[in-house]
Amino acid sequence: MDKQTLIKHLNQDLANEFQAVIMYTTYSSQVKGPYRPQLVQFMQAEIADELLHAQFLADKVASLGGKPTTTPAAVPAAASAKAMLENIAAAERDAIAGYTARAEEARAAGEIGLAIQLENMVLDETGHYEETLKLLAEWA
Numbered sequence: 001m002d003k004q005t006l007i008k009h010l011n012q013d014l015a016n017e018f019q020a021v022i023m024y025t026t027y028s029s030q031v032k033g034p035y036r037p038q039l040v041q042f043m044q045a046e047i048a049d050e051l052l053h054a055q056f057l058a059d060k061v062a063s064l065g066g067k068p069t070t071t072p073a074a075v076p077a078a079a080s081a082k083a084m085l086e087n088i089a090a091a092e093r094d095a096i097a098g099y100t101a102r103a104e105e106a107r108a109a110g111e112i113g114l115a116i117q118l119e120n121m122v123l124d125e126t127g128h129y130e131e132t133l134k135l136l137a138e139w140a
Contacts, residue, residue, distance in 0.1 A: 001108040007066035009105060010057055013098050017054035018072030020091055021047055026075065027084040039081055042135065043088075046128055053121055060114060085136050092129035096122055 028043035058068035078084040099122045106115035 001105045003064055003109060004066075006102075006105055006109050006111070007061055007064050009098075009102055010061050010064070011066065011069040012073075013095075013102060014054060014057040014061065015069050015071055015073045016091070016095060016098065017050050017057060018069075019075055020050040020095070021054065022072055023075045023088065023091065024050065027078065027088070030078075031081050031084060033081050035081060039084075039135070042131070043084075049124055049128070053124070056117065056121075060117075064111075082136070082139050085132055085139075089129060089132040089136065092125050092132060095125040096129060099125060 024043045024047045028040045031039045031043070061068045076087045078087050099118045103115045103118035103122070106112070106118060
């Protein structure tokens with residue numbers, strides 16, 4: 001794994017974290033229905049974690065000699081609370097897969113500290129994913 005490819009992939013992860021921040025922010029303002037208070041609280045609580053991930057990734061890209069992206073991945077539209085949660089679950093599932101792959105790439109590049117931090121991020125994203133699935137369980 002060469003450093004430039006690792007930087008490119010970390011920037012893709014950074015774009016996805018920016019997407020998550022925007023997704024949680026906009027969805028929490030738009031969610032409607034009987035579960036609005038709980039969903040707003042859930043979504044807004046996730047923003048801080050995603051910002052921390054984004055900051056870590058931006059710092060790491062810069063440390064490796066790259067330029068951190070400023071362009072988020074696109075936020076999918078959602079017309080209902082259930083669709084919002086399904087989009088969130090898909091994004092969290094993708095983050096888990098991305099960080100798992102990135103940890104392997106970091107190890108291959110000799111970036112052991114980065115690999116460990118990415119594995120910790122897998123733990124965070126897994127928690128977000130599982131909580132989202134619980135919210136979706138038995139949705140009427």
